Amino acid sequence: xxxxxxxxxxxxxxxxxxxxxxxxxxxxxxxxxxxxxxxxxxxxxxxxxxxxxxxxxxxxxxxxxxxxxxxxxxxxxxxxxxxxxxxxxxxxxxxxxxxxxxxxxxxxxxxxxxxxxxxxxxxxxxxxxxxxxxxxxxxxxxxxxxxxxxxxxxxxxxxxxxxxxxxxxxxxxxxxxxxxxxxxxxxxxxxxxxxxxxxxxxx
Amino acid sequence: xxxxxxxxxxxxxxxxxxxxxxxxxxxxxxxxxxxxxxxxxxxxxxxxxxxxxxxxxxxxxxxxxxxxxxxxxxxxxxxxxxxxxxxxxxxxxxxxxxxxxxxxxxxxxxxxxxxxxxxxxxxxxxxxxxxxxxxxxxxxxxxxxxxxxxxxxxxxxxxxxxxxxxxxxxxxxx
Numbered sequence: 001x002x003x004x005x006x007x008x009x010x011x012x013x014x015x016x017x018x019x020x021x022x023x024x025x026x027x028x029x030x031x032x033x034x035x036x037x038x039x040x041x042x043x044x045x046x047x048x049x050x051x052x053x054x055x056x057x058x059x060x061x062x063x064x065x066x067x068x069x070x071x072x073x074x075x076x077x078x079x080x081x082x083x084x085x086x087x088x089x090x091x092x093x094x095x096x097x098x099x100x101x102x103x104x105x106x107x108x109x110x111x112x113x114x115x116x117x118x119x120x121x122x123x124x125x126x127x128x129x130x131x132x133x134x135x136x137x138x139x140x141x142x143x144x145x146x147x148x149x150x151x152x153x154x155x156x157x158x159x160x161x162x163x164x165x166x167x168x169x170x171x172x173x174x175x176x177x178x179x180x181x182x183x184x185x186x187x188x189x190x191x192x193x194x195x196x197x198x199x200x201x202x203x
Numbered sequence: 204x205x206x207x208x209x210x211x212x213x214x215x216x217x218x219x220x221x222x223x224x225x226x227x228x229x230x231x232x233x234x235x236x237x238x239x240x241x242x243x244x245x246x247x248x249x250x251x252x253x254x255x256x257x258x259x260x261x262x263x264x265x266x267x268x269x270x271x272x273x274x275x276x277x278x279x280x281x282x283x284x285x286x287x288x289x290x291x292x293x294x295x296x297x298x299x300x301x302x303x304x305x306x307x308x309x310x311x312x313x314x315x316x317x318x319x320x321x322x323x324x325x326x327x328x329x330x331x332x333x334x335x336x337x338x339x340x341x342x343x344x345x346x347x348x349x350x351x352x353x354x355x356x357x358x359x360x361x362x363x364x365x366x367x368x369x370x371x372x373x374x375x376x377x
Contacts, residue, residue, distance in 0.1 A: 020266075044288045047262040050254070054266020054274075057227065057252070062270075078255035082263075086252060188269065188296035196271045 001137055004029050006096055006158045009137060010067065013144035017063035017092075018055055018191060022048035022072035024102045028178050038194040040187045041180060046076025049093050053083050056091040056153075059195050063090050063148070070097035070110045070117060077120065080155070084125035089151035093121075098160040117157035126155050135159045207340045212370050213238035216303065217246070219348025220275055225249060225301075227267055227274035229260040235305030235368045236277050243277075257282025261289045264300040268293075273352065276300055280307035280365060284323025290331055290361060299361040301352055307365035308337035328363055335363040338370050 007029040018038040021027050027041040043051060052066035073080075073095045083091065097114035100106050112120060118133035130153060134140035140158050147154040169175055182190065216239045220228070228243035229252045230236070243249045254260040257278045267274045283290070283304055293300055306317050307324040328335050334354070336347060347364060355362045 044292050047258070047289050047292070050259045050262035051266040051269075054263035054268075055270050056266075057250070057263070058267040058270025058272035076259065079259050082252070082254045082259065184292075184296050188298055192269045192271070192298070195269055 001135070001140065001158060001160055003096055003098070003160050005137055006140065006160055007067075008033075009141050009144055010065070010094060013141070013148045014065065015063070015148055017065045017148075018052070018059075018195065019065045019067060020048045020052040020055070022046075022066075022068040024069045024072070026067055026069070026096060027180070031178055031181055035181050037190040039182075040184075040191055041182075042184065045072050046079070048072065049076060049079045049083065052093070053079065053086075053088065053091060055191075055195065056088040057086070060088070060090055062195060063092070064088075066091070066093045068093070068095050069102055070095055070099065070112065070114065071101040071103075073097075073117065074110055074112055077124070080121055080124035080126065083153060084121075087153055089153065092147040092152055092154040092156065095155075095157045096160050097157050114157065114159040118155070121155040121157075126153075131155045131157075133157045133159070207370055209238065209371050209373060212338075212344050212366075213242060215344030216348055216366070217242040219345040219352075221246070221248065222345060222349040223273065223352030225273045225275050225352065227252060227264075227272055228277060229254060229263050229267075229274060230277040231255070231257050231260060231279070231282055233277070233279045233305050235279070235366065235371050236303065238371050239303065239366075240277055243275075256285060258286040258289050261286045261293065261300050261302075265289070265293045265296075265298040268298040268300070273356065274301065275303055277303045278305075279320060280304040280324030281320040282324075283307070283327050283363065284320070287327045287330065290327065290333065293361055294331055294333065297359045299355050299359050301355045302361065302363040303348070303366060304363055305366050305368060305371070307335070307363075308367040310337070311367045311369040313368070324363075324365070331361075333361045333363060335365055337365045338367065340370070 049066040132143040
């Protein structure tokens with residue numbers, strides 16, 4: 001799988017879920033789809049999952065998704081333990097694991113290999129049946145479908161090839177860096193208004 | 204004997220949280236703040252969440268604000284030092300957090316090993332222009348908390364109340 005395939009599958013099964021994304025290129029793919037108002041991007045390293053956890057606690061009838069890269073997840077490993085202890089049924093944590101820190105020249109490996117993120121979640125106290133490590137689209141889609149329809153929390157680690165299709169065209173040429181459709185303030189405000197019941201909040 | 208009625212202070216701080224309609228207390232365990240967190244643990248109107256890092260707790264509190272909930276995050280002031288980046292994000296996107304932190308007030312600090320705690324906690328707040336208040340013996344402790352929460356939600360700005368150790372610990376333990 002590549003990042004684009006993984007993110008598009010997440011969007012397919014997102015429905016009405018709040019989505020909080022960590023730093024990195026995944027947001028660029030999200031922006032290519034029609035914008036859901038409760039979409040926050042570029043959360044600082046290690047904070048997407050705890051902020052999503054806070055939303056999940058405060059809005060227990062609202063599905064919430066945290067989307068992290070493996071570098072961001074590794075930087076905030078302890079949040080997996082906190083989430084496991086309180087186990088909010090409406091939260092899904094998704095890690096796109098390509099094995100490298102996705103900045104600089106993207107050549108420096110993250111300490112954990114992709115397959116180990118499921119082990120990390122288990123070590124932090126997640127129940128085994130709530131943890132998926134997917135290397136193919138079929139199992140990933142099945143895990144996403146389950147997370148959208150059954151009480152969680154869910155942890156999904158999706159292995160991605162290290163090169164992704166978010167910044168390079170099919171012919172190898174670089175795509176222009178997209179501009180976020182909302183700035184950080186707009187995104188937070190729209191998410192809050194969405195959560196407080198004003199679902200017409202749009203930008 | 205302490206010059207401060209530490210039980211009354213702890214009761215007052217908890218009463219202020221209740222008056223301020225706080226429904227969630229996120230904390231990293233701390234000896235000084237234990238009388239407050241234990242009162243929150245015993246209060247069925249407040250859900251407690253114990254986290255592993257203070258900056259993690261700040262992000263949780265910001266998430267609760269997004270969902271329209273009032274919360275407090277309780278810690279030692281050293282934890283504010285860890286939290287510069289997430290506090291900056293919370294300020295920027297106007298999802299503020301209310302902090303109650305031990306130490307940080309400078310008066311009555313007995314041990315040099317709390318020097319970094321004070322410097323980091325105060326420094327981060329100053330750098331981000333986040334207002335703070337140092338609790339004093341003659342304050343109406345409940346009202347300080349209630350009014351601080353008014354500021355958080357009225358101004359949509361984070362706010363910290365520093366609790367010097369002598370306010371909550373018997374002198375022998377400070």
